Amino acid sequence: MKFTLSWLKDHLETDATLDEIVERLTSIGLEVEAVDDKAALKPFVIAKVLTAAKHPDADKLQVLSVDIGSGAPVQVVCGAPNARAGLIGAFAAPGTYVPGIDVTLSVGKIRGVESHGMMCSERELELSDEHNGIIDLPQDAPVGTSFAAYAHLDDPVIEINLTPNHPEATGVYGIARDLAASGLGKLKTAPVEPVAGKGATPVKVRIEAPDLCRVFALRLVRNVKNGPSPKWLQQRLMAIGLRPINALVDMTNYITFDRGRPLHVFDAAKVAGDLVVRRGKEGESVLALDGRTYAVTSDMCVIADDNGVESIAGVMGGEHSGCDENTKDVLIEAAVWEPLTVARTGRTLGIITDARYRNERGIDPVFNSPGIELATRMVMDLCGGEPAEVEVSGETGFTPKVVSFPVSEVKRLTGIEVPKAESLDILTRLGFVVKGDGDVVEVAVPSWRPDVDGKADLVEEVMRIHGVDEIRQQPLSSHGVVNGKILTTLQIRTRAAKRALAVRGMMEAVTWSFIPAKHAELFGGGQKHLKLANPIAAEMSDMRPSLLPGLVAAAQRNADRGFSDVALFEVSGTYEGDTPETQRRVAAGVRRGTAKLDGSGRHWAGNAQGVGVFDAKADALAVLEACGAPVDRLQIETGAPSWYHPGRSGVIKLGPKVVLGHFGEFHPTALEVLDASGPLCGFEVFVDAIPEPKAKPTCTKPKLELSAFQAVKRDFAFVVDKTVEAGTLTRAALAADKKLITGVSVFDVFEGAALGAGKKSIAIEISIQPVEKTLTDEDFEALAKRVVENVAKQTGGVLRT
């Protein structure tokens, strides 16, 4: 919503400065977005051409001597055909920025003659498109004074960013009322005098869709003389960015902004028969005032005559019945439309107009008749003519909403003590009608505030006018205890997973929740109910079933930029379904190139190798450990999902059913679909699948038992079938003596012809901690025998000799 300061002062008697007004508007909820104080036009002064001589070297140029009102005349080279001695115009001195040509002037030489400034055209000042000559002012224009002030172009323009709950502030009058209520002046409240009409308006109106049109007023004015509107009106419209068209159209625009009361004018000669307000019909269309044809539907409200649709109700008029300079008889329309229909229609058709802006917020129904009277008066002032009587259809009455308002609500909700009298006075100044004098009063809501429904709305009115700044901060009641833990287990684990992975040299990425359909399908997603109906781009179409596609794509983007060794992770949501329960919390990561834990790339002490399944496994286990999963009870199995390399991937399980994660290198087909290349490995850990930690009655740790006897290590190497998993072998060794054997590690694995086909060797180191006595050679032999026997039993392996 834009308006000028002088326009505001048409309705507000005030001595406040521009700055005061701007500050007050913002503080009462009419946020000022921009103020153009027209400073750009200040440097232009009125100047008189004293002499004009032909340029010695150019046929179309003249050398002017110009009186700028101070000191000696200045020399200006000018190409305008109307430049002549005696002309009074607008002069720009060197150093002035000329907006229409986007140039800051300097003293220049034009064909060898110095020019100390410029006589300007209207286009150069961005006043109009006129550029056939320089500005030619009347002879009484005061030389040496500000051109902007003389031409009333110094009227500051204020733009406010209007929230949807202030329909009354779509008109300058409503803004003035708010300012006056806040104590910044006095509202000028001259009532609109009705204009007597002669005879009935011959065109009748039939409202066939009363749910979409509350009231419709129509008035014929005969014998108008349409043409350009007067300069003051044109200037006001131009100041707020509207193009003057003709007096009748300019009048509707003026009242739209002045009163928030959109109007429409029909050329009566072009209207066939009576007007019908009805829903649009399938197949109908209308050529609108913007020159485009719109198809209307039964969800829209239209105004039609015998020829068909003439106007899209509340949104835009039709070209066919519009007014031009030949219009003799004009029909003025003022109506109140159902706001949601106007909003939906405008949205569907993609039409943004000043009428829609107001109609969809809700028009003051009580001002419908005064609105058409005001329009009639203005038409007669601008174009003459003889008005007929107003034809009104629909509902003319208005029953205000009444809100029961305990005045104590102001204190209850805001914390400020506003005296009751002041609260009620504020409401009264805003046009509310207060009845009663008890603790609870009855407040009738004015017709221009359809947004006000309940007592909280009234509190807002009192608060914004009384002043939000009056509300001093007040601490929340203290909870009186030291704060306990505020995070849930899942939140703690999410945080722990992030830090644990970052400590492993990985960088946290945040990637889009929506991914390309083919990526989603590859990872088990792509279901219809997880596809966006209106994606912003084709490759952001499906809710992700996994974090890996986004991370692999991100790793590849980095590689394409020349950073091929990257380690990225993300801990976030994936979507197995569209319910809250099927949104998972997953930690996932990828490593690419040589981005190993210890570092990537070449190094004098040894180059990093390409990443692989075990890097991913280590990352996954680190996450599980950080999240407090029972790491010693996890099982690692084969059988990871299809996007992994079947021979270089694993599943992490807790018990037979609970899958905590997957890790591995990727399937070549998956990499092809993801358009990525390796070496590449990744993992997924389902953070939400890790069981809740058991509540412990104490923080005391179990007692530490330290053996007094020396711990020892013994090595064994077994030849087993190639298919035997190391995990089975180490478990068997560990189980050989649960008391003495404290650990088993694999230190060598190899295959070779000497071992026989289909065989491999696994070498393990066993840590032994004697607890009761130092072990004798016989004890060690017995222990070794148990290890060998158990391994043989569980794996079929034999001790290598």
Place this chain on the structure above:
Amino acid sequence: MNANAGNLEVLESALLADIAASADEQAIEAVRIAALGKKGSVSELLKTLGAMTAEERQVQGPAINGLKNRVTEALAARKAELKNAAVAARLVAETVDVTLPVRQSPAERGRIHPISQVVDEIAAIFGDMGFAIAEGPDIETDHYNFTALNFPVGHPAREMHDTFFLQAAEGNEARLLRTHTSPVQIRTMEVQKPPIRIVIPGKTYRMDSDATHTPMFHQLEGLVIDRTANVANMRWVLEEFCKAFFEVPSLKMRFRPSFFPFTEPSLEVDIQCDRSRPGEVRFGEGNDWMEILGCGMVHPNVLRAGGLDPDEYQGFAWGMGIDRIAMLKYGMPDLRAFFDADVRWLSHYGFRPLDMPTLFGGLST
């Protein structure tokens, strides 16, 4: 063998010469055996003492023992000298170029995304004020995202949200991607009786894309409901938060009346800042105002939708952009880069894994 003074001198100088000439431990051991071993030259001399008269022994005893002691000392000294030389030689041989670079520790390379870091900062501050952290699903129903939050069906305010919809499954209402974290207000009220003090960080989605808007972004919602919470309390919470978050001792904030369907009264909040230095924003000083959040008293219809009686309970709520306050605090110029995973950006704007924000240690230091 007849020991006289002259012989002893000759023997001593010969032995000392041998000791001095010994180049390694082996050589010196040979000298020791030759002199002090069972049949060594000095040992043999000592044996002669037994056959001597008391007078002879009085002369020869000290002389021979003196010889033995001097030789023993010389042997020990030479041995130590040789050992030191051997150590010195070994040290020279083992010398390396210590300017060669070592691998950076993984914890030095790893990074936490600014969004995670800022969420941790937020949790630290609000945890201190007695708030819990709540969360909710990204995929929402129309009810939780709009209707329960007092957005009437067909209301233009819904349009301000540029909602992403999902395709409807057979026979079901189409779900949507939440346009704000406010649905969690309702979800919380449904399961928790007041007093409620929560903040809700999370992903939100709107169809928008430019330097300051991305189709996915992060919001922080706050909700306080009890029997007395009012605008003055809200001012306190928000001003204390902003001071703590931007780490300035004081900060001017401007509360302006505004409109949101789910609060009444509604306010928008600007914070004082200085934008006069290119590429840098300073808070707590300057003459500029920057919009930072929207807030208000929870609308009676929203309380009712959450199953609470608006005449019994009251409270306030606010929402702000996590990405936006991260950009303001740490100076990232473009929001889109947050979601690009460019390792150069992450390395520069990301945080070290062990830099954990706490109030006792300072949020960002």
